[in-house]
Amino acid sequence: MSENPTSPENEELVVDQAETEAEETETVESETAAEEAPEAAVTENGEAEAANELLDSTEGPVDVEKAIRDRLNKFRNDLRLLPGNWYIVHSYSGHERKVKANLEQRRASLDMEDYIHEVVVPMEEVIEMKNATRKKITRVRMPGYVMVRMSLDPDNAVLRTVKDTPAVTGFVGDSRLKDREDQIPTPLSFQEAYAMLAPSVEQEFTRELEAAAVATPEKAVRVEFEIGENVTVINGPFAGQTATVAEVMPESKKLVVTLTLFGRDTSTELAMEDVSKQD
Structure with missing residues (x-):
């Protein structure tokens, strides 16, 4: 890996689609509530798949509270095995998903997949009343922040790759080295990372469990x-x-x-x- 992997001037950024996304995506509950799921770590274990497997393996009504506890315990265990550490990146408010798209594009174009493992924008789904109509709103749960799981390299090239991403203003926790260009950010503890990621996993799993139960009413x-x-x-x-x-x-x-x-x-x-x- 070269010492300075900053992007070329003509590097293409994935911005067109991200710029058109609203900070809050409104979906009428009866039509598109399940179309957009919150971002979560360990994405290879989809919540829909986990919910369907649970219903298929359970006789009689499902103990939902126990199912959620078990899912979060599995998520915690899987999270421990992932490579790298979690860091928090500052972004302009409303540009979180643009940062995610651009950083994932830069990771591929600059051959940084071995260092930048995952980019997450934690989302949440809430219900709002607008014009006497109940709508589900999928919105960014931590405006102005993006989570990045990455491994540092000896030359700190991965840090420069992240910092040079458009709409990124820096890392949380790198103020202790303000006199140096290659400021080293402080990673989140495991418990901090879990606390930030788990709510989205719980909400998505619960929603998928409800959707799966509708398809198998005998489990309701x-x-x-x-x-x-x-x-x-x-x-x-x-x-x-x-x-x-x-x-x-x-x-x-x-x-x-x-x-x-x-x-x-x-x-x-x-x-x-x-x-x-x-x-």
């Missing part, structure tokens, strides 16, 4: 709640308030309910055990 968990009925919140910050069931998610034992906060209807997700039916 029986529930007593119905859309449109009023319930009373019995646990959490909304305890004592009346809410209306907007969505029932039996596989995850959760409800999406609508309640009134400060005079406005607000949707939130609650565990079934945190609400009670009204007489």
Whole structure:
């Protein structure tokens, strides 16, 4: 590997598609909620595949909470075996996916696959009410930050490759060597990396488990709640308030309910055990 692998002036960057992406991708729940999945590490173990394997190997209703714990334990174990360390890269807010696309293109064009192993933009899916319509919003969970799993080389060429990527402003944790051009960033601890990646894995696995259960209804968990009925919140910050069931998610034992906060209807997700039916 050459000492200075910075890109040529005419290097092509993967920007056209990334520039057209909105910072938040809105998808109507009934149409495209499952089309865009959050980014996650250990991508060779897809959450859809894991969910289908679980349902195929289980007789009777699935214990969703146990299934999620088991999936996260496997993810943790797989994460430990991956080469390299995780680093956090600063980017311009709203350019996170552009940075990911450009860095992956530079990794290939500059022959850096042995050093830059994975680029992740953690995503999350939330429900919002817009114009009286419930929509699922897939958005960047940590605006202005991109996770990179990489191995350092003796000449720090990999660091320059990352720093020279358009829309990258630097690494988190490299201020201790500001007087040097080749600042060495501080990697995340294993627990820090896991804490940043696990929420996306959990959310995606839960969604895929619900989708797989719909295809195999005999696996579904029986529930007593119905859309449109009023319930009373019995646990959490909304305890004592009346809410209306907007969505029932039996596989995850959760409800999406609508309640009134400060005079406005607000949707939130609650565990079934945190609400009670009204007489």
